[in-house]
Every structure is written in structure tokens, then in C-alpha cells.
Amino acid sequence: MRSTRLGRSGVAVTELAFGAAALGNLHTPVDDESAAATVDAAWEAGIRYFDTAPHYGLGLSEIRLGRALTGRPRGSFTVSTKVGRLLDPVDHPTGDDCAQGFAVPATHRRIWDFSADGILRSIDASLRRLGLDALDVVYLHDPDDHLEQALSEGYPALERLRSEGVISAIGAGMNQSAALTRFVTETDVDAVLLAGRYTLLNHEAIGHLLPAAAARGTSVVIGGVFNSGLLAAPRPGATYDYAPASASLVQRAVDLQAATERHGVALRAAALQFPFGHPAVTSVLVGARSADEVRDAAALLSQPLPAALWNDLLAAGHLPTGVPTPKRI
Template sequence: MRDNPLGRGTLRVSELAFGAAGIGNLFIPVTDAQAEQAVSAAWESGVRYFDTAPHYGLGLSERRLGAALRGLPRDEYVLSTKVGRLLRPRKEATGDDLANGFAVPAAHERVWDFTADGVRGSLEASLERLGLDRIDLVYVHDPDDHAEQALTQAYPELERMRAEGTVGAIGVGMNQAGLLARFVRETDIDAVLLAGRYSLLDQRGLDELLPLAAERGVGVVVGGVFNSGLLADPRPGATFDYATASDALVSRALEIKAGCERHDVPLRAAALRFPFGHPAVVSVLVGVRSAAEAEDAAAMLRTPVPAALWDDLKERGLLPAGVPTPEETG
């Protein structure tokens, strides 16, 4: 599997990234063994970039990912986690965390914290859960409602830690493009993780963020290329951005799927390949919860997608005429 430089630094990331929310019991439980098998299958498929966060399963994702990676050569993969939510033990751990999307006991509560102390405390706790010697890339996670604190406290602290060598690179991860563009303009971050805003159905990242990232040498990791399910299996009742998709969106997704079928390309393969049309995009992150899903994602990314498919979608108005496609950027 190809790898690409992450921004201006020395890190290189595989084209396909392993998103570890699934092994943190996102929506449904998975076992420790299934989580380990998912990581192992991704590794065998060539994946060398793994992403997690304290938020995912109240630390379960970090613990499972760290355990699965521990026996692998540390210098051969890139590991990212996130800061912004501290995990505090509850006095009485009752119920589950499904209100936040994770099928785990509600043994901790999340506390938003983008202060300098919060950043250092979060990373110390993450390293303990991971059981690894270092974190290569740290994302400021979902600072939507905390932009000023993230810009004036969290980012400067991470910049100090990068200068110390405590962390290798700094990023910001969100499901909106506007604030990410502000971080690119006003800071010296290495990467952004853009979720759900550069896909076959939603190209809002192209308005400002992606051109700005390319200009500033910031690497873009694209998540949510299936838009939480609609582009993986378009049908009535499918989800788009974690809510039931409208009839109009379902119809559009089905039209894109039909276009892919005319060129003998699975829709999932086109969805995974599409973001690489823009030169700022270095990796596509896919949530994985099983070995079968890891193997499928790698197989889909390796599936050839002819230029004629993109031309067909543009001619039918299913992609904007000016959107860059992989063949156009080489």
C-alpha cells in the first residue's frame, strides 16, 4: 500500500487509515479478540496508520488498539490520538454510554478541556491506556464550541510539546471545514482530519479548506467517506451524518451507485478513491470493527477506478464539473 508524507514533517501515513472507534464498541459491542483480529487484518493488508481517541468507548478503543499494536515494530506505523475530552471516573457507574454512541458501561464521564494542563493530562492518560512509548500525531478533537480555548491554549501547548519532541505532529479533527480552515490559517499545524465533508455526496471541504491546506503544506486525512453509511449501502432508512437520510439524498446515492455499476466499480471503491483527486489529501480513514471490514476496505481501495466513471458522474450532474478526480492529479 502506498504511503504519503503527512504535511511538512517527517511522518508518512498509509493511504488507508484504521479508524478505531469501532473497536471501542461504537453502537454495538465487539470482543477483545475481534478487535485484535481487525488490527491484525489491517496490518496484513498494508495499513500503517492507526487512529483512536479517549472519546471512543471511554478509553476502550485506546486500550484495545494499544494491546493489538504492542507486538508490532513501533517504527513501522503512525499512531494518532486526540485531546479535548478528559475521562473522569463516576462515583456511581450505572447504565451504559449508548447516549454517546458506545456500547460500554458508563464508568467515566467526558469533561471538555482544551487548557494546557488538560492537554498534557489527556496525553499522559492516553499513553497509559495505550501502553506504548509515544504518540506520533495528536489531534485537537471537535473544538467546535471551544474554538478560542483550543486556539489560545491547547494548540500552543501542543506546539511546545512538538518542540520538546514529546509529540511528533499536531492536527485538528472535526466534521466541519470552516474552523479547520481557521486553524490552517492561524497556526502551524501539520494535519487536519476532515470527517464527512469531502465525499461523493458532500464536497464542502473543497470550498476553502483543501486549497488552503495544499497552499500551506498541511496534510488532509479524510474520514467519513461513506457519510456514516449511505455511501456504503444506499437504501431507504440508511444514515447520513448519523441521522436518517432524506429521500433526496438516498435517490442521489442510488444514482451514483448506478453510475458505478455501469463501469463495474463497487460504490465503496469509488467512495474511497474519490478524495485522492485533491493533492492535499494524504490518507482516507475508515472505521473498522472486524477483520472482514479491514480486508474489504483494503480491497476496495485497490480496486481500479477508470477516469470514465468520474466523467460519467460529472456529465450526469452527480459530481460538480470542476471537482478534481484522481486521474487529473496523477
């Protein structure tokens, strides 16, 4: 699998990145054996970039990912994690974390903290859970409601750690492009992670973020290419942005599916490959909860897509005029 450098850093990332939220029991439980087999399948498929966060299963994702990568040459893979949510142990835990999306016991509570001290504490805890002595990439995680603190305190702390060689690359990860554009234009981040805002259905990032990233030499990692399900299986009741999709969005996805299938192409393959048309996009992150899902994502990435497909999507107005489309070899 092809790889490239993240921004101006020396960190290598594969085109397909493994999103480890499901290893934290996202929505439904995953047993330890399945979690390990999923990471093994990713490795066998050539994936060498793995993304996690303390938020995912109250640390369970980091623990499982670290265990699964144990024994593999440290210089042969890249791990990113995130900061901004500290995990505070609960003295007498009751209930579960399902309200936050994870089927795990509520052993900790999350505390938003983008201060310099919070960043250091979060990184120290992540290193312990992952079983690593250094981190390749650290993203400020969802600082939407804490943007000024993230910019004025969190980012400088990461910048210092990068300059000291404690971490190799830094960035921010969000579900919106406007604030990420500020990170690109006002700071020296290596990369930004954008979820759900540069897809076949949502082209928000094409206006400002992607051009700014291309101009600055900042890498963009794209997540949420299936818009939480609608572009994987368009039908009434499918989800978009983790909520039931409107009838108009479902119809748009159905129309896209019909257009791709006229070219013998699965909608999911077009959805996964679409972001690579933009030169700022370095990697696409896909979550998986089983070995079969990983193998499916790798197959979608490798499926040849005809140029005529993209031309037809543009001509039919499914994509904005002038949007760059993939020219994969």
C-alpha cells in the same frame, strides 16, 4: 500499501488509515478477540496508520489498540489520538454509555477541556492506555463549541510539545471544514482530519479548506467517506451524518450507484477513492469492527477505476465542475 509524510512532519501515514472507534464498542459490542483480529487484518493488509481517541468507548479503543500493536516494531507504525475530552472516573458507575454511542459501562464522564493543562493530562492518560512512550500524531478533537480556547490554549500546548519532541505531528479533527480552515490558515498544524465533508455526496471542503491546505503544505486526512452508511448501501432508512437520510439524499446516492455500476465499479470503491483526487489529501480513514471489513476496505482501495467513470460523474452533475478526480496508477 503506499505511504507518504504528514504535512511537513516526518510522520509517515499509509493511504488507508484504520479508524479504531469500533474497538471502543461503537453502537454494539466487539469482543476482545475480534478487536485484536481486526487490527491484525489491518496489519496484514499493509495498513500502518491507526487512529483512536479517548472518546471512543471511554478509553477502551485506546486500550485495545495498544494491546493489539504490542510486539510490533515501534518505528513501523503511526498512531494518532485526540485531546479535548478528559475522562473523569465515576465513583459509583451505573448504566452505560450508549447515549454517547458506545456500548460500554459508564465508568467515566467526559469533560471538555482544551486548556494547556487539560491537553497535558489527556496525553498522559492516552499514553498509559495505549502502552506507548510517545505519540506520533495528536488532534484537537471536535472543538466546535470551544474553538477560541482550542486555538489560543490547546494549539499552543501541542505546538510546544511538538517543538520539544514529545509528539511528532499535530492537528485538529472535526466534522466541518470552516473551523478547520482557520487551523490551517492561522496555525502551523501538520494535518487536519475532516469527517464526512469531502465525499461523493458532500463537497463542502472543496471551497476553502482543501485549497488552503494545498497552499500551506498541510495534509488532510479524510474520514466518513461513506457518510455514515448512505454511500455504502443507498436505500430508504440508510443514515447520513448518523441520522436517517432524506428522500432526496437517498435518491442522489441511488443515482450515484447506478452511474458507478454502469462502469462495473462498486459505489463503495468510488466513494473510498474519490478524495484522493485532491493533492492535499494524504490518507483516507475507514473504521472497521471485523477482519472482513478491513479486508474489504483494502480491496476497495486497490480496485482500478476507469477515468471514464469520473468523466461521467462530472458530466452528469454528480460532482462539481472542476473538482479534481483520482488518477491512480
